Amino acid sequence: MATLDIALLKSFVAVARAGSIRAAADRVGRTQSALSLQMKKLEDIAGAPLLHRTGSGVTLTVAGERLIGGAERILAAHDETLALMRPRGLRGALSFGCPEDYLTAFFPALLRRYGQDHPDVEIEIVCAPTVELRPMLARRRIDLALISVPGAAAGVDILRHEPLVWIGAPALLEAQPLPLALAGPETVDHRMARAVLDAAGRAYRVTHASNGLAGLLAIARSGLAISVVTGAAVPADLCVLSDGLPPLPRIGMTVTCASPRPTPVVRAFGDFVAAALRSD
Template identity: 35%
Template sequence: MLDTDQLRSFLAIVDTGSFTRAADRVGKTQSAVSMHVRRLEERLECDLFIKQGRGTRLSADGERLVEHARRMLQVEAAALYDLKAQGLSGRVVLGIPDDYAEPFLPDIVGQFSRLHPLVELSIVCHPSVRLAECVATGEVDLAVVTGCDRIKGVEILREEPLCWVAGVRAGAVEEERPLPLALSTPSCTWRNEALTALQRAGIASRVFLMSSNYAALAPIVQAGLALTVLPGTVASATGHRIVAAAAGLPALPNVRVGLILGAPSHPKEARAMAEVIRATIGGAPVSQRAVTRQNDDTPAYLVA
């Protein structure tokens, strides 16, 4: 039989991309997590990881084990809840701006559902200021927000540059004057930063399209009709082209992304979701992470 604790450590490494974070997630030391992997390999009589260069990657057997392990832990969670009323089984409402939903939501929802398969999850997409209001009124349990300087009680998760972006196949729209822009509403911090920067640089511009929904702006940008501004992570994940500095557009400030959680008495489901968000948005996407060991001479596991 396979040990579910060992499977849990194995999946924590794959999901977090880090032995440190994996150990934190399962509540064990890094050496214990490493031992779990070795015990699994001995039990299955196969290598779950293979050497590649200075590190290692999941082997074909390791990739096959991932889905088996996920199903086994889901069954375990369901059994514990059904027979011993253990595990999480309530409901959590997560708020996230729609421009951050595309690059981060698949990772967030995927990891959370694997860890807590019985929890019902609802997603609400609004601008950050509106999401903060929803958290304050209890309509939303927790929210990912930007424009953190204007929102109280924000836990900062990451900071990255705000970029000018255009469509990948579009022409050099950044050379047009006045510069056509597709931006959010006047309450948006990114919009105001962009317009202020252009004004200071003496570059004429016009708002070609205004919408609080990123889904309405994206096709206009991709069609080469206007520029917009997005954090670098979002621009790359959504298939946009980051305009090079050589185009002469003014530099934009960094963007801070944070998390707001309601009252301290929030349910366990919301606190569990917060942990997943910290691991996901607070670090690189899982597909780009190198899994590293500290104080260990063994080559790193690379799960990209």
């Protein structure tokens, strides 16, 4: 009877998440040829191709999609059992997605504290806006993510609320129409900023765009447009504009795992982030 080897399943999950054998090889510390041989061996066991190989990487076949869920459940049970047998603290690796403004505002201290308590946990940080993190979670390219949701989102465990604020040069408040620098149109902050200006009847135009915090801050510093960021991410050298513009709503923050059965390492880090943000 054919059996599924833990090492093969770990490599398969790494390839599926990375979207290419080259990227997965860098992540797991193997050569591309060794990883390719592992995938061939696993396909022989499965009796069907698991990966579509293209010039830009790999995607899962129908058989690969069937295997990925079971592989993650097996690995989660394996890691949990191993942790019970060897209670020497958490050990393993995870990939964590986070928008740049949250990463800048909250995580230097949180990661330092977590690293001191759990030195054997390796954390890969993927910095991207929520609209990019959601499909990464759906495809299991990352293990978990801190994402933004509307402040009044129903059925969501909101860890904390953060206000959105206008930042930029006060002189721009007199401009008609108001020049704006916003993140992409799919983002929560973009939609909320336009909604409150439309409701107030204030003329505006989006003159600059950036999905990264650094870009929005740079545009605000240039004096060319007014940006929208979370209050916690405003640096000391930029002004929060509270007069002359309609107030912005708050957004919620929540931790979401890619798998319904995360590994003990992933679950522990998610619990740590949730507890830290709730109490901060």
